[in-house]
Amino acid sequence: MNKLSHYDDAGSPRMVDVSAKSVTKRTARAHAFVRLSPEVLAKLPENPKGNPLEVARIAGVMAAKRTSDLIPLCHPLPLAHADVDVTVVANGVRIIATASTSAQTGVEMEAMTAASIAALTVYDMTKALDKGIEITDIHLLEKTGGKSGDYHR
Numbered sequence: 001m002n003k004l005s006h007y008d009d010a011g012s013p014r015m016v017d018v019s020a021k022s023v024t025k026r027t028a029r030a031h032a033f034v035r036l037s038p039e040v041l042a043k044l045p046e047n048p049k050g051n052p053l054e055v056a057r058i059a060g061v062m063a064a065k066r067t068s069d070l071i072p073l074c075h076p077l078p079l080a081h082a083d084v085d086v087t088v089v090a091n092g093v094r095i096i097a098t099a100s101t102s103a104q105t106g107v108e109m110e111a112m113t114a115a116s117i118a119a120l121t122v123y124d125m126t127k128a129l130d131k132g133i134e135i136t137d138i139h140l141l142e143k144t145g146g147k148s149g150d151y152h153r
Contacts, residue, residue, distance in 0.1 A: 006073050015073045021104040026145035030111035032095040032119040035134040040126050041088060052125035053086040053093065060084030060118030064099050064110040074109050077101050082110065084118050093122050096141070106146050112138065 005016045044052060064082035068074040081100045086093060097114035099107040119135045126133060142152045 013073060015075070016105070018075060018104040021147070023102055023104055024145045025100070025102050026106045026143070027098070027100040028106060028108040028111035028143040029141040030097045030108070030115040031137060031139055031141050032097075032115040032135060033137040034093040034095070034119050034122045035136060036092045036122075036126065037130055037132075040129045040133070041092070043129055044088065044126070047125060049125045052122050053088070055125060056093075056095070056118040056121040057084045057086050059121040060086075060095070060097050060114035063117035064097065064114035067110045067113040070113060071109055075103075075105050077103050077105070077107060077110065079107070079110060082114060084114050086118060086122070093119075095119055095122075106143055108140055108143050111143075112140060 006013055008014045049055075061082045061084055063070070065079060068076040079099055079101050081098070083098045085096045095115050095118045097111045097118065099110040099114065101107050116138055119138070123133050123135060140151070140153065142150070144150045
């Protein structure tokens with residue numbers, strides 16, 4: 001088994017030193033799904049709090065930019081791009097978040113954070129209609145760049 005890089009030899013958590021790594025272009029895409037009842041889906045356009053899909057998209061982009069403030073050992077990254085696509089589909093809302101940078105470490109956590117916060121925002125804006133909303137299927141779809149190479153789910 002590979003040694004986990006976020007722990008030192010004594011087993012204490014640490015931020016990984018990436019100073020010796022090369023700067024490369026890195027991208028990541030992540031997914032989240034918000035399961036909504038047909039009744040909630042039908043009421044999305046008339047939500048009194050505003051358009052939940054657009055607010056979720058903006059929240060996701062903002063979250064990607066703040067990932068290192070939310071996850072203790074993440075490096076702050078200069079994002080070149082962050083985007084969140086929020087689409088109504090059968091049974092809910094599908095969220096695909098994308099992040100890219102040229103840096104010494106990857107942007108998987110930025111994409112995952114964007115997808116997660118976008119999903120939580122949909123929940124927040126629709127919870128008055130249904131407390132049984134589920135957020136599911138948060139996962140990395142793909143990442144490119146870096147020493148470990150590309151990953152495609």
